[in-house]
Amino acid sequence: MSDAKGETVVIKKYANRRLYNTKSSSYITLDHLAKMTREGVDFKVLDAKTGTDITHQILTQIIMEEESVSGEQMLPVNFLRQLISMYGNSMQGLVPHYLEASMDQFRANQSKLREAFESSLGNNPLAKLAQQNLAMFKAAASAFVPGLADDAKPSSHDKEQDDEIAQLRKQMAEMQAKLDKLGKS
DSSP states (O other), X not given: OOOTTSOOEEEEEOTTSOEXXXXXXXXXXXXXXXXXHHTTOOEXXXXXXXXXXXXXXXXXXXXXXXXXXXXXXXXXXXXHHHXXXXXXXXXXXXXXXXXXXXHHHHHHHHHHHHHHHHOOTTTOHHHHHHHHHHHHHHHHHHHHSTTOHHHHSOXXXXXXXXXXXXXXXXXXXXXXXXXXXXXXX
């Protein structure tokens, strides 16, 4: 990802630990870099003296601060132990690619996950359908069991839903009448 113009923003880190955004010509903090990351701005951090790319170190530092300062730890202790144990392991070279692919997959599904977590019964079409089916079932059952009619009405008095229930009650009453006739024959 990059900024609006497709450029990678260059950040210079000076010996005094200050970070300088060459695009905005201003000094910034790690918090600014974290915000840029969340906004999808592509940047790289260079050591001002040597020109060495130290982006990895800075991103790791941001994660460390987020984990300790915010109080909300995203990286479980068991995961961290497993990650540390992979250093020097023969699989070490595969881990970065695996983690990157996993995060890419997670990001690809993130909006679907968000919808699933945010949708409540009121916003879920399947839950609404289930609620309507339950109301219709109660209405149908009330034709056979007196007293259920009061409980059969849904909490929301949606006109369309009430009409459907009334129609079902009518059909059930007609069926009951036919059954009564057959029973008497």
